[in-house]
Amino acid sequence: MLFTTATGYALRALAGLPEDGSFCLAKDLAARLGIPGPYLAKILQGLVQADMLESVRGPKGGFRLTRPAHRITVGEVVVALEGADTLEGCIMGFPTCSGDHPCPLHEAWGAVKTQISSSMTEATIRDLQLMDLKHLKDAKGHAAVKP
Amino acid sequence: MLFTTATGYALRALAGLPEDGSFCLAKDLAARLGIPGPYLAKILQGLVQADMLESVRGPKGGFRLTRPAHRITVGEVVVALEGADTLEGCIMGFPTCSGDHPCPLHEAWGAVKTQISSSMTEATIRDLQLMDLKHLKDAKGHAAVKP
């Protein structure tokens, strides 16, 4: 994986929340996604501060999206959890590497950064929901063939 | 940087060793590269076990390449220090992501992996030497203009 596990958990959590305005408990979400509960709770707190989730405490409380899923980009989540310059710098860490004095991977890595960055700003949480829905549907279809 | 600092240090160290068959002391190399000495020594030990360096103990000892620099690829060094599957898996860590059920970044990330992998197996330590030589030459040229 290119990102940290916390970022991966955050993306899966956002994609796993309902879009009907109902609240979802951290521990239910964690159980459904197979993610450590207390750790996910911490990550959800961060997403609340980053204004992607809102939370309500007490009975009937939980978390929900502050915006429709197609208005939250993958890039926004990555920046919130890892900072804006995740992909900056020489791929091999050479201090002398620059546009004027490129390392042998400089050009390839530059193209990668451009490609990944634009993919991240284009892809939204909605796209992640659709992927998981498709996966579930296909899995069900296969099972239905069996009996 | 995409790789660990240890991998970056290893690449810089290999590129900084002479190719004339002479031995170089770990601490001299560390001083020249601006890398913490004891840490570099550890990394060099690993490169000996990976058969990219050979070492001799005692006075007049040190480290040298086991092969010409153009016979050691960047990919080989990365694999030795980080394992073969550094770039494996979904970029976002989605367990459901696969060729059949791709995440929105699957295709872009796949292209990236192919591109970076082939660049890494093509680029050699010799290319890194040339880059640094060019950098030094250019810097000297600029300084020469001054007085």
Added chain:
DNA sequence: TAATAAAAAGATAAATCAGTCCTAAATTAG
């Protein structure tokens, strides 16, 4: 109002990475 349920917040482990330090082993020079 009292009991309960849930997130917020902070302290505490465990694991990995980056870096240091010390002792042992090997080689050379005198």
Added chain:
DNA sequence: CTAATTTAGGACTGATTTATCTTTTTATTA
């Protein structure tokens, strides 16, 4: 043979990431 030099190997420290636990705060419900 002895002393000096240098790598080998292991134990150790500190920072960050991952994960857990406990306490506090907020909200609901009876």
